[in-house]
Every structure is written in C-alpha cells, then in structure tokens.
Amino acid sequence: MSLVMVEVHVRIMVTYIVFVLSIIFVISFVGVSSKPSPIYGGLGLIVGGGAGCGVVLSFGGSFLGLIVFLIYLGGMLVVFGYTTAMATEQYPEVWVSNKVVLGAFILGLVVESLIVIYALKSGEVKIVFEFDGLGDWVIYDTGGSGVFSEEVTGIAALYSYGVWLVIVTGWSLFVSVVIIMEITRGN
Amino acid sequence: VPLVYINIIIAFTVSLIGLLIYRSHLISSLLCLEGIILSLFIIATLIILNTHSTLASIMPIVLLVFTAFKAALGLSLLVIVSNIYGTDYVQNLNLLQC
Numbered sequence: 348m349s350l351v352m353v354e355v356h357v358r359i360m361v362t363y364i365v366f367v368l369s370i371i372f373v374i375s376f377v378g379v380s381s382k383p384s385p386i387y388g389g390l391g392l393i394v395g396g397g398a399g400c401g402v403v404l405s406f407g408g409s410f411l412g413l414i415v416f417l418i419y420l421g422g423m424l425v426v427f428g429y430t431t432a433m434a435t436e437q438y439p440e441v442w443v444s445n446k447v448v449l450g451a452f453i454l455g456l457v458v459e460s461l462i463v464i465y466a467l468k469s470g471e472v473k474i475v476f477e478f479d480g481l482g483d484w485v486i487y488d489t490g491g492s493g494v495f496s497e498e499v500t501g502i503a504a505l506y507s508y509g510v511w512l513v514i515v516t517g518w519s520l521f522v523s524v525v526i527i528m529e530i531t532r533g534n
Numbered sequence: 535v536p537l538v539y540i541n542i543i544i545a546f547t548v549s550l551i552g553l554l555i556y557r558s559h560l561i562s563s564l565l566c567l568e569g570i571i572l573s574l575f576i577i578a579t580l581i582i583l584n585t586h587s588t589l590a591s592i593m594p595i596v597l598l599v600f601t602a603f604k605a606a607l608g609l610s611l612l613v614i615v616s617n618i619y620g621t622d623y624v625q626n627l628n629l630l631q632c
Contacts, residue, residue: 369541372576376545379569380552388565395545395569399576402538406583411594418598419572423605427568430609431561434616447557455548462544466537503591512592516599523603527610533617 365405370463372398377455383448385431389424396420410503539577546573560615560622564608571601 375395379388396419403412506513549569556563579594612622619626 365538366541369538372573373541373545373548376548376552376569376573380548380566382552382555382557382559382562382566385559385561385565388562392565392569392572396572399572402542403576403579403583406580408579408583411579411583411591414595414598415572415575418602419575423568423602426605426609427561427565430612434561434612434622435559459544462540466540502588503595508589509592512596516596520599520603523606527606530607530610531613533614 365402368398368401368405370459371395372402373459374456377452377459381448381451381455383445385435386428389428389431392424392427393420396424538580542573542577542580546570546577549573556624558623558625560612560624560627564605564612567608568601568605571597571604575601 372395375391375398378391379395382388396415400412400415400420403415549566553563553566553570575594575597578597582590582594615626616622
C-alpha cells in the first residue's frame with residue numbers, strides 16, 4: 348500500500364524534477380554558507396555541484412554537465428579537501444553542534460520555503476522582473492538541422508574561432524603555476 | 535523555465551551573504567566564493583542552453599578555467615597564513631600592536 352503511494356508520488360514528481368533539483372541546490376548552498384566547519388562546507392558544495400550538474404543535464408547540456416562533475420568537483424574540490432585537511436587541525440563542528448550554525452541554516456531553509464510556497468500558490472513571482480508560469484516546460488527548439496547532431500554542446504568544443512582565447516588561458520595557467528610557487532616559497 | 539532561474543539566483547545571493555559574513559575560518563569564505571562561481575556558471579549555462587546561442591558556450595568553460603586559477607591563488611595565501619600562525623583563524627590577521 349505504501350509502496351503504491353510512493354510510486355504515485357514519484358510519478359507525479361518526475362515532471363517537476365528540475366524544480367526539485369534546484370531546491371536541493373539552494374539548500375546545499377545554505378548549508379555551505381552557514382559555515383559549520385570547512386570539511387562539511389566542502390561536503391555541501393559536493394552535493395550542490397551534483398544537483399547543479401543534474402539541472403544542466405536535464406536542460407540538454409550533456410557536455411557542460413559532465414564538465415561540472417569532472418573538472419569542478421573532481422579537480423578543484425579535491426584540492427580544497429586536501430588543503431582543508433592540512434591547514435585546519437581541531438575538532439570539527441557539525442551543523443547541529445553549534446546554535447549559531449543551526450540557526451543560520453534554519454533561517455535559510457525558512458526563507459527558501461517561503462519563496463517556494465509563494466511561487467507555487469500564485470502563478471508568478473514578482474520580485475524585480477516578473478517571472479511567471481510554472482508551466483513553461485517547452486524549451487523552444489529551432490527545429491535544428493538533423494544532419495549534424497547536437498547543436499549547442501557540440502560547438503562548445505569548437506576551437507576554430509577561439510584559438511587566441513585558448514592560447515591566452517593556457518599561458519595564464521602556466522604563469523599562475525609560477526606565481527603560486529613564488530608565493531608559497533615566501534621570504 | 536523562469537522558476538529554476540529564481541532558485542539559482544537565490545543560491546547566488548545566499549552564497550554572497552555567506553562570503554561577506556566571517557565566522558572563525560578563512561577557508562569557509564573561500565568555499566562560499568567557490569559557491570558563487572558555481573551558481574554563476576550554472577545560470578550562464580542554462581540561459582545559453584535555452585536561447586540556443588551556440589557560440590557563447592565557450593564562456594562557461596573559460597570561466598571555470600579562470601576559477602581554477604583564482605582558487606589556487608586563494609589557497610596558497612591560506613597556506614602561508616597557516617604556516618605562520620598554525621591555524622587559519624581570521625582573528626590572527628590583526629596587525630594592530632598596542
């Protein structure tokens with residue numbers, strides 16, 4: 348009986364899965380920004396990165412979503428994790444072990460749920476612009492040419508127009524390695 | 535869909551507020567900075583995917599490249615502070631001598 352109810356809930360929720368993923372995104376950022384202890388902040392960023400990757404994937408950007416996972420989570424957050432393990436040695440505090448942290452997290456959750464309930468009740472949210480319509484689920488397609496396949500994510504990797512940009516970023520990354528070695532060497 | 539845009543702009547604002555308020559660690563502000571960059575990347579990707587502006591897809595990738603540079607620089611400064619003082623509490627960054 349409860350399994351049937353769970354299945355009905357899942358079937359109804361699947362059309363709104365992008366919305367649920369973006370809510371998980373916001374909640375994990377509230378968890379990062381209420382600053383428990385750096386390791387748990389990194390954990391919140393990992394969950395947020397996963398939810399953001401899900402949002403990008405469900406809009407059809409497969410290459411950019413995988414870039415979020417591989418380069419952002421796998422590259423930069425691993426560096427953050429090792430530096431956190433090296434630079435801070437103490438007793439880490441969780442989200443529930445300190446009243447300030449827990450209070451900030453609950454405040455963020457309350458604000459987010461207020462905005463979500465207001466947006467779900469009325470059809471629109473008027474903050475500065477007028478975001479209306481929960482039901483614009485049609486991504487307007489230009490009826491793309493069926494000859495060569497993916498439009499957007501295929502040409503994200505086309506480096507025939509951006510050769511100078513590639514050269515500049517490669518050179519600046521090389522210079523940044525030299526700069527960081529000089530900074531870490533100190534006096 | 536505009537409602538997803540609202541949620542990601544809320545995430546950006548939450549991370550911005552978390553960057554401006556210090557607690558005791560320096561590295562948690564760097565983590566909030568990473569959160570800002572991630573939310574900017576996702577909202578740029580969503581708008582580019584929705585409006586099918588193909589050539590602007592280079593922009594989120596290049597944004598991530600320069601984010602890596604900035605994160606490495608911030609972390610190296612944190613390593614220096616931690617080498618001098620032992621931990622990275624922000625109350626150590628106080629040159630006042632009186």
